[in-house]
Amino acid sequence: MFGEVLRASGGAERLAFTLVDKFGEKRAQWALGLTGFIVAIPVFxxxxxxxxxxxxxSLAIRTRKSLLYYGIPLLAGLAVAHSFIPPTPGPIAVASVLGVDxxxxxxxxxIAGIPAMIVAGPxxxxxxxxxxxxxxxxxxKEEEERKKANNEEGKLLPSFGMICFLxxxxxxxxxxxxxxxxxxxxxxFKEVVTFIGHPFVALIIATLLSMxxxxxxxGVTKNEMQSMTTKALEPAGIVILITGAGGVFKEVLIESGVGDAMGELMASSGFPLVLLAFLISTFVRVAQGSATVAMITAAGLISPILDMTELSQPMLALIAISIACGATVLSHVNDSGFWLVNRLFAMTEKDTLKSWTVMETIIGLVGFFVVFGLSFFIS
Structure with missing residues (x-):
């Protein structure tokens, strides 16, 4: 609901327009990376x-540069937030399965996402x-020419400060x-902070403020708001289904004893848990395509191993981000995101592999190296 209200009000456009204007055309790549990073937190x-x-x-037409010159930084920001930062579905689900704060x-x-976005983006x-x-x-191009004479659209957008606040x-x-x-x-005081800081309550507060x-x-009427928020619930069903299936999968592994057997087998491999989480997630990602499904499946597979050890919350969080990194790499033809980029950018499959797939792989690898390095200092 929060994301749909932001979209319908023009909040995402205001954020992008303002950042590109502030950074300037020469640094527009950095502005677009930051825009993607912020916007993808509440929006799919x-x-x-x-x-x-x-x-x-608009930028590509004005500068006559390749659409990828500006598109890759934006996509990198979107992909990093989508995979690494709660409250997007993948990180939320992994946190739930592993019990991560x-x-x-x-x-x-x-911490892992910003370097990944910089390297894979600008x-x-x-x-x-x-x-x-x-x-x-x-x-x-023809449509942009027709719109050039009309400058009123930007005046109707909400303020930049308001969008950042929300x-x-x-x-x-x-x-x-x-x-x-x-x-x-x-x-x-601690009880109040704990209550309003719970993810459910925090998101409800943000949604009510945005409404x-x-x-x-x-000037949005009650009927318009009801229609907007009802429409926003349409994609929630599949997210709930995938998340629920991930939880069921985890319990089946535990109750059947498969989890313990896998845990002992993987523990004897000698791999650090952060690396093991990354490898499992990467395998599932390549096999079936969806980053969110790969994250939940990998979390279910590694959860029984974690139950055999006593790990701190920071270490669990590093393992969760490692799973997210593995679920990001090597996006290819069985990933819906691959075809979305392919069509919107009007590219060939070969060029999509050279650009989008490589960008996703850079994000996953850079993020993993950051997390793996931090794991040596956190117990």
Whole structure:
């Protein structure tokens, strides 16, 4: 609901327009990477890309650069947040299966995600944009020409500060809960912080704030808001189904004894748990395609092993992010994201493999190396 209200109000466009304007055309890649990183926290990757791709078209037409020059940084930001940062479905589900505190997962997701976004986004985007020239489709060029005379659309968008406040508010509340649990003494204040910082409550607060500031105050009627929020629930069914199936899979592994057998087998391999989580997740990702399904399946497979050991919350969070890294690499033809990018950018399958697939693999590998390095300092 939060993401749909943000989309319908034009909040994502305002964020992108403002950041590109502030960074300047020469540093637009960095602005687009940051935009993707922020927008994909409340909005699904595919929806966010459809919302923001007109900005890529405009930049590519204006500068005559390859669409990939600007598209890869945006895609990198979207992919990192989609895989690494709660409250997107994959990280939330993995955290639930492994029993990871979302605050720790969010913290390490950002620490691993930012370097991954920088390398796979602006750096790789500049390289591949110069190697492969992807032109803007002709019908888009004609449409852009027709829109040039009309500058009123930007005036109707919500303010940049308001959008940042709404997107960051649930994340800040969740982080307050995590830090408060460590730093605050028992008492009413700690109970209040714990309550409002619970992911469910934090997201409800953010959703209600978005309904008020981006809905009621901007003249959206009750019927329009009801229609908007009802539509937002459509993709929730499949997410609940996948998450529930992941939980069932985990319990079947535990109760049947397969989990213990796998745990002993993998434990005897001598691989560190962070590396083991990455390898399992990568295997599932390549085999079936969906990053979210790969994350939940890998979490179910490694969960019985973790139950055999005593691990701290920070270490569990590192393992969860390692799973996310493995579920990101090697996106190919059995991944819906591959075809979404292929069609919106009007590329051949070969060019999509050279750009999108390589970008996803860079994100997963850079994120994993960061997490693997941190695992030596955290017990």
């Amino acid at each position: 990757l595919d929806v966010a890309l459809v919302i923001l791709i007109p900005i890529l078209y 979302l605050g720790w997962m969010m913290l390490f997701g950002v 750096i790789f985007g500049r390289y591949i944009g110069n190697k492969i020239h992807v032109d803007v489709p002709e019908h888009i 997107i960051l508010s649930p994340l800040v509340l969740i982080l307050f809960n995590t830090t408060g649990g460590i730093l605050l003494k028992e008492g009413i 008020y500031f981006l809905g009621k105050r901007r």
